[in-house]
Amino acid sequence: MASDSIDPAPSAAAFRRGLVLPLVLLAAWEVGSHSGLVNPQFLPPLEKVGQVAWQELRNGELTFALATSLKRDLLGFALGSGVGIVIGLLLGLSSVADRIFTTWFNGLKQIALLAWIPLISLWFGFDETAKIVFIGLAAAIPVILNTVEGVRATSTRLLEVGDIFKFNRLQFVWSIYLPSATPSLLTGLHLGLIYAWLATIGAEYFMAAGPGIGGLIISGRERFEMALVLLGIVVVGLVGFCVDRGASWLERRLVSWRTV
Amino acid sequence: MSDAVLETGLGSRRLTSADGARRLFGARLGQRVARRAAAAGWLLIVPAVALPVWIVGSERGWLAQQILPRPADVLHTFGEMVASGELAQHAGISLLRVLFGFAVGSGAALVLGSAMGLSRRVDEYVRPLFTAIAQVPALAWIPLAMLLLGIGETLKIVVIAKAAFVPVVMNTSAGIANVPRSLVEVGESFRFTPLQMLRHVVLPGAVPPIFTGLRYGLTHAWIALVSVELLASSEGLGYLLVWGRQMFWLDTVLVAMIVIGVIGFVSDKILAVVETRLQRWRTDGV
Numbered sequence: 001m002a003s004d005s006i007d008p009a010p011s012a013a014a015f016r017r018g019l020v021l022p023l024v025l026l027a028a029w030e031v032g033s034h035s036g037l038v039n040p041q042f043l044p045p046l047e048k049v050g051q052v053a054w055q056e057l058r059n060g061e062l063t064f065a066l067a068t069s070l071k072r073d074l075l076g077f078a079l080g081s082g083v084g085i086v087i088g089l090l091l092g093l094s095s096v097a098d099r100i101f102t103t104w105f106n107g108l109k110q111i112a113l114l115a116w117i118p119l120i121s122l123w124f125g126f127d128e129t130a131k132i133v134f135i136g137l138a139a140a141i142p143v144i145l146n147t148v149e150g151v152r153a154t155s156t157r158l159l160e161v162g163d164i165f166k167f168n169r170l171q172f173v174w175s176i177y178l179p180s181a182t183p184s185l186l187t188g189l190h191l192g193l194i195y196a197w198l199a200t201i202g203a204e205y206f207m208a209a210g211p212g213i214g215g216l217i218i219s220g221r222e223r224f225e226m227a228l229v230l231l232g233i234v235v236v237g238l239v240g241f242c243v244d245r246g247a248s249w250l251e252r253r254l255v256s257w258r259t260v
Numbered sequence: 261m262s263d264a265v266l267e268t269g270l271g272s273r274r275l276t277s278a279d280g281a282r283r284l285f286g287a288r289l290g291q292r293v294a295r296r297a298a299a300a301g302w303l304l305i306v307p308a309v310a311l312p313v314w315i316v317g318s319e320r321g322w323l324a325q326q327i328l329p330r331p332a333d334v335l336h337t338f339g340e341m342v343a344s345g346e347l348a349q350h351a352g353i354s355l356l357r358v359l360f361g362f363a364v365g366s367g368a369a370l371v372l373g374s375a376m377g378l379s380r381r382v383d384e385y386v387r388p389l390f391t392a393i394a395q396v397p398a399l400a401w402i403p404l405a406m407l408l409l410g411i412g413e414t415l416k417i418v419v420i421a422k423a424a425f426v427p428v429v430m431n432t433s434a435g436i437a438n439v440p441r442s443l444v445e446v447g448e449s450f451r452f453t454p455l456q457m458l459r460h461v462v463l464p465g466a467v468p469p470i471f472t473g474l475r476y477g478l479t480h481a482w483i484a485l486v487s488v489e490l491l492a493s494s495e496g497l498g499y500l501l502v503w504g505r506q507m508f509w510l511d512t513v514l515v516a517m518i519v520i521g522v523i524g525f526v527s528d529k530i531l532a533v534v535e536t537r538l539q540r541w542r543t544d545g546v
Contacts, residue, residue: 013384014384017381017384017385018384018385018387018388018389019388020385021385021386021388021389022388022389022392025389042407042408099299099302099303100302100303100305100306101306103303104303104306107521107525108521110521110522110524110525110528111517111518111520111521111524112482112483112485112486112487112520112521112524113483114399114483114486114487114490115486115498115501115516115517115520115521116517117490117501118501118502118504118505118513118517119510119513119514119517121505122327122505122508122510122513123327198397198399201397201399201400202399202487205399205491206490206491217400217403218403220403221403221404221406221407224407226404226407229403229404229407230404232400232403233396233400233401233404234396236396236397236400237392237395237396237400240395240396240397241395
């Protein structure tokens with residue numbers, strides 16, 4: 001990042017160079033699918049993908065799928081980050097809780113996220129509840145880790161100030177620990193958003209089929225409609241990109257008051 | 261922000277120097293053992309509370325077998341799967357897939373990442389396409405790859421390789437590009453040949469970040485393995501999970517989850533140890 005600000009802005013030449021490979025690839029794709037070199041069922045021509053995208057957009061399916069996925073994503077994220085902040089504060093502030101739980105938490109964290117799906121679906125069924133619980137779990141992990149880290153890094157000088165003011169426990173948490181943990185907490189929430197989106201796709205793949213972007217991709221695969229699968233992938237990437245950029249922007253705005 | 265970071269930085273340095281002093285002045289072995297024992301004691305609280313509740317709860321039928329099987333059943337299933345060699349077979353297949361996919365993905369990534377780190381030009385050509393591909397998680401690529409490659413072994417290797425590829429490229433290119441300019445200039449003033457430059461300047465600076473990338477790559481490869489085995493496989497640990505879920509055999513599901521967790525944990529720990537070694541080697545070298 002630091003080197004970015006020192007270097008001159010990326011030149012127009014660099015931008016043009018960056019376009020070469022994608023354009024070559026797209027051109028090869030077009031030529032391949034039109035000339036019959038590649039089975040168009042495997043590689044549908046670009047205009048076909050565009051056509052499918054337009055059609056899905058027109059009949060409202062795409063918007064509906066996207067809205068369903070995003071709603072799920074945000075609900076799960078809200079659940080996971082809320083629980084995550086509470087657990088993180090607990091582990092960060094109480095040395096007893098830390099000694100009892102942290103090692104177990106670190107162990108559970110090692111289980112690849114998707115491996116939780118069978119267990120969660122057996123426990124919570126296959127519908128919306130199970131999906132949201134799974135997304136919540138995905139979001140909670142980075143939130144917990146970063147909350148703990150932020151709380152622990154609170155400067156002792158600030159704590160001394162709190163001592164002087166004879167803060168009670170709640171005041172300590174609210175006026176000292178939370179503000180000073182905010183940057184780290186925001187990083188955790190940012191990561192939580194990214195994980196939650198990934199988990200949304202995972203939940204839609206593996207739990208009951210239904211509306212959603214993940215469901216769209218899966219049904220495209222089942223019906224062997226490559227254009228639909230490609231559309232889904234592009235949407236997944238775009239949403240991930242927007243979520244990431246949006247979170248970075250918010251993070252920067254929210255932390256800017258911290259001049260220290 | 262910088263304040264807090266600085267503060268913890270100092271704190272941890274104080275801690276390490278204190279550790280060093282303790283080691284120097286005849287390690288207080290007794291103290292360390294006592295501290296370990298206390299830590300273990302705290303750790304045992306969770307199982308000491310949870311296990312009896314679990315055992316009594318499942319004996320009395322508070323929860324259905326399909327929701328939470330008895331601990332004895334889970335142990336029994338585990339023992340059976342070990343004895344029959346079933347567990348070893350599935351775990352072996354999964355491990356082979358990960359190792360192979362990781363080798364392919366990280367090998368290709370080391371080449372591309374080095375090229376991007378060494379040449380600004382290559383970086384400018386490749387970076388946008390790479391970013392676009394990296395933006396879409398491995399999970400989303402799987403259905404596409406299934407249509408193109410079928411559901412055979414190639415699919416698994418490609419998906420795992422892609423998952424490992426992304427972090428290794430990012431860390432390799434950044435690691436090489438961020439080798440301090442001043443060090444490169446020192447090398448230039450010594451009229452180092454490109455090979456010497458690579459050996460004495462670039463590699464010592466770039467190996468630790470590259471290794472961090474490899475570590476992330478292995479983690480991602482392992483996660484990708486689970487996803488691809490959940491979606492399309494008839495063997496492996498991910499398949500065990502799917503199978504257990506379909507049959508409502510929660511004990512099988514739990515065993516598979518624990519094995520996945522343990523393998524992930526152990527492999528990450530091994531790489532973490534190597535990573536700290538490398539970090540030390542670098543600071544010693546400089």
